[in-house]
Amino acid sequence: MFVTFRRLRRCQYVQLMTTCLVLSLVMVCWEQLDNTVVSHVKSVSFRYFINRFSMVNKSLTIPREQALVFSNFPYLLDHPEKCKDQDVLLLLFVKTSPENIQRRQAIRSTWGNQTYIRQSLGVTVKVLFVLGALEASDERPDRSTYGPQEQLEFEDKLYSDLIQQGFTDSFHNLTLKLLMQFHWMHQHCAHARFLMTADDDIFVHIPNLVQYLQDMSRRGLTDLWVGKVHRGSPPVRSRSSKYYVPYNMYPWLSYPDYTAGAGYVVSSDVADKIYHATLTLNASLYIDDVFMGICANAIGVSPREHAFFSGEAKAPYHSCIYSQMMTSHGHVEDIYDLWKAATHPQVKKEGPGLIGRLYCTIVKVALLCRPYYVNSYPCKAAFS
Template identity: 35%
Template sequence: MRKRSRFKLLKYLAVAGLITLLFIFAFNGTLLWPSLPKKTPTPKELHDVISPSTYRFILNQPELCEKKSPFLVLMIPVTLKNREARTAIRRTWGQHGLIPGVAILHLFVLGQPAQSEPVLQEQLETESKEYGDIIQMDFVDSYHNLTIKTMMIMNWVATYCQAAWYTMKIDADVFLNVRYLVDYLHGRDESSRKDYITGSVISDAVPHRDSYNKWYIPEDLYPDTWYPPYVSGAAYVFSTDLARKISWASRFVLPIPLEDVYVGMCLHVLGVKPVYATRFLRLRNLFEVRKLSYERCTFSKRIVVNGFNPQNLLRIWHDFQKSQSTC
């Protein structure tokens, strides 16, 4: 009888403990599941700074997706002076027909320089006529305006290419293993077609309050202690439905000059959590935002690797295209 009584007592204690935990979570749930921020509209004069509707197109490709529904659209931020990078990308991971039977488009996204560059602008317009892969708006192209450029990307996809399955924002100095990416996305379940964004997730970032820091953010722009989870801006992939939703959410987020953090803030408004892209018990990061020394077998098991100039990208791509059967 004593054993039975002791067993009942332990059972009651376990149930009571469970109820207590549920009670704590119910009243203090923000510790585990933060509530969504209140949707307070950003003052119009501030939202207009990042809104693509404030600016006009200099170059556009509005009919690019009309005759096809791409599986993937690569949106590549560059500047007017990045002609060598654009050429290298067209000859490597941006080339047409790279994966037979899979429609992939690439577009270079630009603003305009603070000081007029008529010769370079004329060359860009000639380049646009030849390749049909350039969109340009008349905001000033600068590091602190990358948030504007990112919202331009979201707006363009939402307006002109809604039928695409996925969109990738990828910097021009990044190596992209296109086949691995396509295989990875084909391996996702149906849920990845909605509210899905993946890359190298940063979930422990804090605002830098030192005004001399490159990533300085004053408290009046962002008063919280932590940033919400976001994906590194070097490269990330998202289901195309998010382009429209992020554009909408931007109406409730104060602009900051950190474009990847800003996208994370918009995702937080939407209640969307970025997904970390890993393989083999999370030990292999598929989106390498650090620079790795080139080794064909290592690169064959990554989606992106960061930090290559155009000459290195061409050299690496030439070697990478060789047989990888030994990897």
Template identity: 30%
Template sequence: MPLRFTKTFTAMALVSSFVLVILYSFLNMPVTHSRREAVETPSVTNISPARAPTTATTSEKRSSTQPVFSTTAVPLVTISEAFIKNIPKNSAFWNRKFHSLVKELAITGGHPARHTGCRPQTTESLRMNIQDFNSYPELYQEFLAGMDCRSPPIIIDQPDKCAPVSGTKQILLFALKSTPGHFERRQAVRETWGKEEVYGESLIVKTVFLLGQTSGDDPNLDKLLTFEAQEFKDLLLWDFQDSFYNLTLKEHVFFKWALYRCPNVSFIFKGDDDVFANTPAIFNYLQSLDADKASKLYTGQIISDASPLRDVKIKYYVPESFYEGPYPSYAGGGGFLFSGQLLKSVYLISQYIPFFPIDDVYTGMCFKALGIAPEKHIGFQTFDIREQDRENACVHKGLLLVHRRNPQQTKRLWRNIHSPLLTC
């Protein structure tokens, strides 16, 4: 009898324990699920690039091409009335797209919608909306077909580029448009003005080169680019063809990348890989800015009162049926500076500015839509200086940027302006 009682008691105890375990697991299941969701939805403003893994997780891959904002971190988007009035309401294709997006923004009350993925335009749709579409150059037609595709995957990333460095307070990020075959230009920049080092006690320079893919007619440079990226850790490569009409796309994906990987960057220098920049002079200029001016900085060589060129033989040709109206004042794309504090706002408002085939005009549109006016700086010479001064180290020492210089000139100028023998 005692043995039977012991067996019965043991069995009841085991059953009770099992029921308690099931009940406890059931009660805690929602909490575990909520934590998992929180981990898999990172916020751009809360991610530390220093801790970002080299091999991206599933959520990180998603975020590397499309930043994920927490609800409270996303500001309302307001397009300046001055910019809206500057764009005529007419039958031009770009104008219609823009005013349609303005209406969309008004409906959402300024809450930005997510324009992600790729929504290519069909040839039939483009012919229906642009009567003389067949007269457009082939590359222009290709641009129009893909102008709503904004999120190409990134192939080569640099997740630790803006990792904090002890003793520095500000980051100046050089973001330079390059192409796969321009290794010599990139190397000249690395060895001179784009070298990653600390200036003074408060500013560190970081450098990235922005690349797309080579075309099918070009030699395959994939292995060389992989090696270069591993060696120098400064290449960013996206999966789209590197071409003139894709420079606006390159600008846009850089905004997204910087917002995710370098959310605390202080200043951004956007330019070409064949410019000569005077980094010490740039540092001195940035140090001279008060806090208010630094927070709204958008400066370079300013092009004002420009309008579309209608000659099809010109590189910057814009058909009248595509866009009508003047251009806003904008900083020349050879090289310009802007505040890192504007990065999020520029990216968000760019969702409501249709892609334009000229990248620096597009960037000017984004800043104009924010209500930020570009400021002229005489030290930016994106159209070069007098021919007789192009080898003069003293002239270059007083400038922030000149365009263009080949790798040999860049090396020579950098060496000469830092020579203790130079007297200006």
């Protein structure tokens, strides 16, 4: 009896210590658990069970006079005639920063080469770089050298493709860049059949994208918004993250569905509706792709998932991927090599035929369906 009692006390002691240890770990790691597991559970519950995004729209609706504050900036560089009297398939805006001249040059020389697009693909795609103004600290230190703004003006004289407004170019003003794009299209290029917005470190497989958009245009598809879709994403509440959003800015548990801001496409009818939505929505939320989701939710448009639109990562380097690639994210130094490889004539020769399709399916499964492997395309892309 005495032995049994001692053994029982020992088991209780072990249980108590284990409980204390677990509670200690939970307390230490609670912030991370709350920002990852708990917040996602709450977000998914809000998204699929409560689904009160109508309240989100109502809470962010403001009078037009107040909404003008977010879009009524003067143009420092502009080309309002860019689309005049032209049949524009795609108006493609590249979000860039003033200092990223090498990225812009790389895009002009590869997938954003409008002469190549016109001559090789037989369509008109207008590529414009959108940016804000330099901060006061970026002004030239002396009058003997060209300042950053003068360098931008010189660059624009050479290429005529910079659209710049007078707000400060920063991460927290990305939503202002989004507004600029939809307002500029509404004013100067409303007849373009599609609008695309992309980061300046993205690779766009223009031949594949043009073929896809031509097919959508022939089918007369409307309400098109396509990209890498995020569903049931929670706001980031960790102050250490650059995506931190305080409760007073967005008090809800989940964002409306949206596409990754790295690159997505909308049809012209959606672009027009988004423009009108921005006229009455509070654009202080600086996560631009989320704000796009809020605007789309307000007009009743839902995003469409495309397996070969990249979100946050690079696509695997392989010809079987290139044959269906739309976008790939995170390309700067390698953009020239990727453009050469992805558009090589041999790429189109490897896919056709039963053997070719089977080979590429096996390759894509090996590249995209590995467990615990973060990639830009989902496993289901291997079978499309």
